[in-house]
Amino acid sequence: MTTKTPQPRIFCVANQKGGVGKTTTTVNLAAGLAQVGPRVLVVDLDPQGNATMGSGIDKRTLPHSVYDVLLGSASLAEALQRSPKGGYDVLGANRELAGAEVELVDLDQRERRLKSALASGAGGYDFVLIDCPPSLSLLTLNGLCSAHGVIVPMQCEYFALEGLSDLVNTIKQVHANLNPELQIIGLLRVMFDPRVTLQQQVSEQLKAHFGDKVFDTVIPRNVRLAEAPSYGQPGVVFDPASKGAQAFVEFAREMVARLGQPPSPATA
Ligand code: ADP
Numbered sequence: 001m002t003t004k005t006p007q008p009r010i011f012c013v014a015n016q017k018g019g020v021g022k023t024t025t026t027v028n029l030a031a032g033l034a035q036v037g038p039r040v041l042v043v044d045l046d047p048q049g050n051a052t053m054g055s056g057i058d059k060r061t062l063p064h065s066v067y068d069v070l071l072g073s074a075s076l077a078e079a080l081q082r083s084p085k086g087g088y089d090v091l092g093a094n095r096e097l098a099g100a101e102v103e104l105v106d107l108d109q110r111e112r113r114l115k116s117a118l119a120s121g122a123g124g125y126d127f128v129l130i131d132c133p134p135s136l137s138l139l140t141l142n143g144l145c146s147a148h149g150v151i152v153p154m155q156c157e158y159f160a161l162e163g164l165s166d167l168v169n170t171i172k173q174v175h176a177n178l179n180p181e182l183q184i185i186g187l188l189r190v191m192f193d194p195r196v197t198l199q200q201q202v203s204e205q206l207k208a209h210f211g212d213k214v215f216d217t218v219i220p221r222n223v224r225l226a227e228a229p230s231y232g233q234p235g236v237v238f239d240p241a242s243k244g245a246q247a248f249v250e251f252a253r254e255m256v257a258r259l260g261q262p263p264s265p266a267t268a
């Protein structure tokens with residue numbers, strides 16, 4: 001076979017803590033990657049639906065969501081939405097997804113439902129980014145089973161390293177038992193304030209401990225990133241000149257460079 005079937009690179013944005021910047025990372029990396037060229041899909045795996053709303057899609061009026069796809073009552077193609085400003089597609093989520101946790105338990109291949117949906121429907125994408133919920137639940141497991149790699153956003157706070165060990169252990173277990181492809185792509189320092197000495201210290205500890213698994217790009221604390229979701233836009237689109245937006249565009253470039261895979265030229 002000489003025809004090239006594009007194989008998406010699939011990444012989970014995960015950290016079992018809430019409020020650490022997963023959703024902000026997912027939508028801004030997606031918008032950043034979309035600007036460099038590649039076709040990008042965001043999968044919202046959090047019943048809070050923040051990645052959906054932050055991409056400008058109303059979670060309350062989704063005809064189909066990731067819930068239907070996981071349960072097999074809609075195909076990926078049927079459930080896809082387009083972020084009006086983000087430049088990427090979204091498989092959205094809303095509160096319905098909270099029920100999936102229970103309903104999935106009785107299903108065949110319960111931790112591989114998302115993987116099979118992506119295998120049959122995500123062929124046209126270069127990148128798939130999965131925004132995970134703040135838990136190490138069956139939903140997160142579906143994300144980890146589908147992915148080639150994990151991006152871990154973290155704040156440089158005192159307990160940051162401690163919290164990381166549960167996630168690292170889960171990733172190791174999934175790697176050993178369910179998904180041999182899975183690896184940690186990198187730790188992303190977010191909401192960083194260089195004026196805070198403790199943050200600098202924790203950042204140094206992270207580098208000492210995890211070496212080149214720490215991304216070079218650092219995302220600063222920047223209010224424009226926090227304001228953007230209420231306008232239904234990633235910060236990268238909402239205020240491209242802001243420090244936060246520029247950092248995420250830089251991060252998108254670093255991701256592409258790390259993967260050793262130059263983006264296909266933008267076609268438009
Ligand atoms: P999670 O998805 O891990 O729960 P979020 O991405 O929703 O975390 O971020 C939590 C809160 O912090 C949100 O209100 C978000 O707007 C804000 N936030 C995230 N990253 C930044 C940043 N770099 N600067 C300022 N605020 C941020």
Ligand code: MG
Pocket residue numbers: 022023024046050051
């Ligand atoms: Mg979130």
